[in-house]
Amino acid sequence: MKGSEVPEFPHRIDAGNFKAFFDATKQLSGEDEISLLKFAAAFCIPYNETGGSFHPTLEKGGKVWLPRTKKKDGDRKLVDFDEYGYFFWGIPGYKASYNKRDPPWTWPAGDQLQKMGLLDDKKQLEIWNGHPMWELGDPVNDKNYPKPLEDPRYPNPQSEPPKPAQRECHFFKFRGRGFTQTTGREGYIKYAEPALVPAGYKKVDELKNDELDKAFADPKVYVGVFHNELISPPGPHKQDFAKIDEDPGKLVIIGDRIAGLGANYGEFYAWRCKTLAAAMEEAGWTGG
Template sequence: MIGRRQILTAIGTIPIFLLHKAMAQQDDESSSFADDAPPQLTGNADFAGVWVPIGDGGIVAAGPPPEIPKAYVDLYSEIVFSNANEPGNYFATALDTSFPTLVNNAGAGNPNADLKAFSDIAAENLCSKFWDIYMAPPDRVEWPTSLNLLEYITYIAVFLNETGGTFSRGAERYNSNNPALVHPGISYLFDKFQPEGKDWWKQSYNAPPNMTCGELFVSDHFNRMHAKKPLGPQLHMSNDAVWNGVAYPKGQYPTSGKQAEMGYILACDFFKFRGRGLIQTTWRSNYKRLVVYIQTYNGDSDLVLKFKSKWPADQFTSDEVCTISSDEDWNELFSDPQLEIPVAAVKLHAVDNGYLPLSNDHSVINSTAAGSIIAFGDRLGGRGYGARLRRRVFYICKALGTDLPT
């Protein structure tokens, strides 16, 4: 039996300004934009699970994805990466090329591959930095610190597709504050609606597992922290049923998303718990898991330690922290140049949803069962995403081949 190869070297230093710029949040109105096309129709992930089809949603089946050949599954399951730049170093030695170059070549001029390319050297650096943090020894025994080659390829295919090749994604954006739009500004996040001409419903973020604005407006914890913000004096303790609904009162209240104009509303779950990071972490339930991570953190990130001190576990439950936290808090945490929170979000999602590890059995990998690539994709990006993901993984595997050292 072929033994596993542990590939260990140190990552090169990546300029902090480059990482910070790449991970910065994009909340200003000039960069705000939300597409009314369900991501399932464009081959992207619905990480938040907010798009619900009417019937089949108009999806035209592309046929079953290619199977990953047994030779690939057997070999790639035995090649294990346990530190950041190891894939790059490994492929440079084995193939005289870099992994990003190989992926870019695999997708170039091949629409069947449906692969996004690494956009530039900044994306390659961010990729290396992400895996350096991912594979660092954690203080949580259930968290993975290594990936085999097939798992690595699968994650890469997700991240490249969902970031357009940049390996960076900030906070979920919303519509421009144009009153001519049906869902201007932040009302896009609050509203439940069916886009014109689409057989889909987009669900509201002002709904479980988030707390509604109406629930928060009468919360003592929420008001002690946020009632002095703009619109707080008017809205705190409000019992207007609209704030428990799924249609934002855009004729009565601003939709700009500007803290100076509507900070009290923006402290609510529908806004502050929108998607962030590489897998667009969404909903109070997922942010609550990150709060627990922060409150029990034993690493060396000054930023995470600052918030551990701000939200001590002996004074606040994780649910209370979710209530008192702000949009600015989460923007800052997800913009950490050390990437502690973006990486933790990816790991927590995998642990909670059970899509890792991938099986080393060829028949399972190509099925829809637990341990398959389709199950990985569907649990991460929504039903139907896994089939597209396996297609992307197949073409990267095909480019790599099996003439690799173990």
């Protein structure tokens, strides 16, 4: 795609992946054709989640720029949370710990490792069941700034069998995948399972982490999940997308629902969708 980046749309678009994604409009939306505003609504979520690549992405751990309030590299520093620790730790102003207890949907890693027969030490069980918050501090000027991987609140296993087994624990297994970055066991059961099973895959609890990774690379799965989560979710918001044209305020509801409570993404998402639609109209889009 040609042109200069603008603040509200900073990423370039992968043209091939974009075409492949919207060639499946019928499967994505349930309609043969969609309005301009519905196109913008369907575009802006995967645009945001994939950085414009329109390739089904997998949420990955690693390093995080801290403090989150700083934007210049000289005022912040990359802090390593590791592949697993990123999902175990909560980071203020950025993300919550995924290692939560939320029955009947989600259980912390300690309970799961104990159920696997891999953990019986009471102290270790308590640590594995934790959902610690990483206090920011000043990683730039503090020479003794602590390391998340060495913090006693983080288990950081270096040996078998807990190290590979944690990949099957809920905090890691059900991290974000796909065009809507479906996250959490509840979301996987509600939105992914109805797409996985018809495509020939097992239910989410029967699939290993690596099997889920591969399944979400299958267009039959990621298109179905997108439809189930964004376009026509079960429950009270099932018709929100269908009503966008008559009630653009539904965009705020959709954005907040996809991003999660507390993210305050809905207003920005709605503005972004309307801005894109208006720019396309101004550029001469005709729908033909």
